[in-house]
Amino acid sequence: MxxxxxxxxxxxxxxxxxxxxxxxxxxxxxxxxxxxxxxxxxxxxxxxxxxxxxxxxxxxxxxxxxxxxxxxxxxxxxxxxxxxxxxxxxxxxxxxxxxxxxxxxxxxxTSSEHPWFKESRSSKDNPKRDWYMWRDPKPDGSPPNNWISVFNGSAWTKDEATGQYYLHQFLTDQPDLNWRNxxxxxxxxxxxxxxxxxxxxxxxxxxxxxxxxxxxxxxxxxxxxxxxxxxxxxxxxxxxxxxxxxxxxxxxxxxxxxxxxxxxxxxxxxxxxxxxxxxxxxxxxxxxxxxxxxxxxxxxxxxxxxxxxxxxxxxxxxxxxxxxxxxxxxxxxxxxxxxxxxxxxxxxxxxxxxxxxxxxxxxxxxxxxxxxxxxxxxxxxxxxxxxxxxxxxxxxxxxxxxxxxxxxxxxxxxxxxxxxxxxxxxxxxxxxxxxxxxxxxxxxxxxxxxxLRKKSHALIEGVYQSINQHNEKIFAYTRESEKEKFLIVLNFTSEEQATSFDIGKATMLISTYLDQKEGGEVEMNTFILRPNEGVLLRIEKNERVAT
The missing domain is CATH 3.20.20.80 (Glycosidases)
Known part of the structure; x- marks a missing residue:
C-alpha cells in the first residue's frame, strides 16, 4: 500500500x-x-x-x-x-x-432538479421519499426546528403538495440527502x-x-x-x-x-x-x-x-x-x-x-x-x-x-x-x-x-522540528531525513529582523527575494533577514540548531 x-x-x-x-x-x-x-x-x-x-x-x-x-x-x-x-x-x-x-x-x-428529488417530492409514499430529509411541520405550521441554512434563513422549505418540509443546509435548490438510508x-x-x-x-x-x-x-x-x-x-x-x-x-x-x-x-x-x-x-x-x-x-x-x-x-x-x-x-x-x-x-x-x-x-x-x-x-x-x-x-x-x-x-x-x-x-x-x-x-x-521539494526526501517526508527564537518575529524550523537537513527561516514582518544560530555556516538555496546565489555560504552567528523575507538553507546533518 x-x-x-x-x-x-x-x-x-x-x-x-x-x-x-x-x-x-x-x-x-x-x-x-x-x-x-x-x-x-x-x-x-x-x-x-x-x-x-x-x-x-x-x-x-x-x-x-x-x-x-x-x-x-x-x-x-x-x-x-x-x-x-x-x-x-x-x-x-x-x-x-x-x-x-x-x-x-x-x-x-443534490440539486432540486435531480430525478431522485423529483421522485422523492412527488408523494409521501414514493420509494425515494426517504432518500431526502422530510419532516412534518410543527402544530402551528412552522418548520420542524430552528436549524439555519448556511445561505441565511431556515434550513427547511415547505413542499405545499405534500405538506412536509425538506432539509437544505445550503440553498433551497440543494436538498439534503438522507445518509441514514x-x-x-x-x-x-x-x-x-x-x-x-x-x-x-x-x-x-x-x-x-x-x-x-x-x-x-x-x-x-x-x-x-x-x-x-x-x-x-x-x-x-x-x-x-x-x-x-x-x-x-x-x-x-x-x-x-x-x-x-x-x-x-x-x-x-x-x-x-x-x-x-x-x-x-x-x-x-x-x-x-x-x-x-x-x-x-x-x-x-x-x-x-x-x-x-x-x-x-x-x-x-x-x-x-x-x-x-x-x-x-x-x-x-x-x-x-x-x-x-x-x-x-x-x-x-x-x-x-x-x-x-x-x-x-x-x-x-x-x-x-x-x-x-x-x-x-x-x-x-x-x-x-x-x-x-x-x-x-x-x-x-x-x-x-x-x-x-x-x-x-x-x-x-x-x-x-x-x-x-x-x-x-x-x-x-x-x-x-x-x-x-x-x-x-x-x-x-x-x-x-x-x-527543489520534488528532489528532496527531507522536504517531502522528513522530520519537522521548530526552533525557539529569541526574536519572536521570526519562525524557524528544520526538515531532516537520513541524508540531508534544511533550515528554513521566515520573517513575518515588514521590518528587517536579526537573529543568530549557533551552527557557524550554512549553504544558501533560496531566498524569497530570489536574488541570492544558490550554493553561497551564509554566516549564521549573526543573520539578518530583510523585510518579508524567507530563506531556505542547507546545513550539515550533525548540526544541532540552537539560537
Missing amino acids: QRKMWWRKAIVYQIYPLSFMDSNGDGKGDLEGIISKLDYLNDGTEDSLGVDAIWLSPIYKSPMKDFGYDISNYRDIAPDFGNLEIFDKFVEEAHRRNIKVIMDFVANH QEVIEEMNKVLEFWLHRGVDGFRTDAIYELIEDEEFRDDPPNPNYVPGRDNSYDSVLHIYSRGRPELFEKTNNFCKLLEEHQGTFMVSEAYLDIPQMMKMYHACDNRLHAPFNFNLMNMPWRAQDYKKFIDDFEKKINEDAEGDWPNYVFGNHDRSRLASRIGKERTHVAAMLLLTLRGMPFIYYGEEIGMEDKKIEATKICDPWEVSCPGLGLGRDPERTPMQWTGDQNAGFTTGMPWLPIGDNYETHNVETESRDSSSTLMLYKRLIH
Whole structure:
C-alpha cells in the first residue's frame, strides 16, 4: 500500500473550472481549456509549475444555482464544461504528464432538479421519499426546528403538495440527502465507482460535516457571541445537532473501504476543524486513505509565533494520535479571500516558502502562484448566491473566483468572449506570461520551491522540528531525513529582523527575494533577514540548531 500512496509526495493544484481557461469563446472555462494548459502545470521539465495532482471543482451536470454544487446528474458533465468523451481525454492527458486527477464529490445534497428529488417530492409514499430529509411541520405550521441554512434563513422549505418540509443546509435548490438510508449509501458508492472506473485518482468530499444530523432533530442552542447585523444568521446558533454528529465517522469509513478496493486512490474532506476535531476525522478511517482538510492557516493572524504554535501542536498530535496519516496545508480556495488580499501581497512569498517546506501535502489555489488578488465585483455583476442572500457581510465568493490571468492582453488571455466574472485588477502585471520572464516573480519562486521539494526526501517526508527564537518575529524550523537537513527561516514582518544560530555556516538555496546565489555560504552567528523575507538553507546533518 505504501508504494501506492502517491499523495504523500503530491503537490495539489485546485482548478475552479469556470475560471481557468475558455476554449470556445463563451466566457466560461471548460475541460478543453484545462487540457490546453496542462503543460503549464507539468510538462516534465522545470520550466513548468511542477504540480502532481489537479483537484477539479464540480463539473457535473447542474442547473448552476450554486455553480456546480447543485448536481442534477452525478454521471454526466455539464455542457458548459464539455462531455464525458472530453473528460476521458482530460484524464488521459493529465495522466500522460504524471498528473493525478481529484474530483469534487458533493455528497451532502443534490440539486432540486435531480430525478431522485423529483421522485422523492412527488408523494409521501414514493420509494425515494426517504432518500431526502422530510419532516412534518410543527402544530402551528412552522418548520420542524430552528436549524439555519448556511445561505441565511431556515434550513427547511415547505413542499405545499405534500405538506412536509425538506432539509437544505445550503440553498433551497440543494436538498439534503438522507445518509441514514442504505439505498442512498449504495447509490453514492456506485457514483464513486463510476468515476474511479474512468481513471479518477481521488475525491474531495464537499461539506462532509453536514452529512449527518441529529436523529431526534433537536433545536440548536443559541450562540451567545452572535451579533445581529454583523454576523450571518447562520452563526446565531451553535450547530451541535445540525452537523458533525458521531455517525459521520462511520459514513466516512464507508468511503475509505470503497477506496481500498481501488489501489492508489485517496479522499480529502472539506470541514473547518480545530486540531482535536481533525484527529477524530483522521481516526474515522483505519486504512490511511482519508484526510480532513487543514484550513487553520487561512484563518490565523499573520504572526510568527501563532503559526509556530499551531504547526507544532498539529505535528505533535498527528504523530501521537494518527500515526501514519498525512498532514496537509492550505492557504486558499474558492470559498475564501485570496492569499494576497488576505495577508498582503508583500507577504505572499514567505507564505509560499512556508507552504512548500512543511511536511505533508500542500494545496495551491489557481492563480495563487502568480499573486492574484480579490476583485471587487459591482452589484450588477454579482453571481454568488451567498452574496445575494447575505448582502453586505463580506461573504460573497466571486472576488476569489475571477478568471485565471494568463497574459497582460485583453481579458488576461482567458477568453476571446465576455468573461463570466470580471478580470482581476492586477492582470497586466500579475500573469503567467509576464512572470515567466521575470526571475524575481512570484511564479518563479513557486517553480523553484516546487522543483527543489520534488528532489528532496527531507522536504517531502522528513522530520519537522521548530526552533525557539529569541526574536519572536521570526519562525524557524528544520526538515531532516537520513541524508540531508534544511533550515528554513521566515520573517513575518515588514521590518528587517536579526537573529543568530549557533551552527557557524550554512549553504544558501533560496531566498524569497530570489536574488541570492544558490550554493553561497551564509554566516549564521549573526543573520539578518530583510523585510518579508524567507530563506531556505542547507546545513550539515550533525548540526544541532540552537539560537
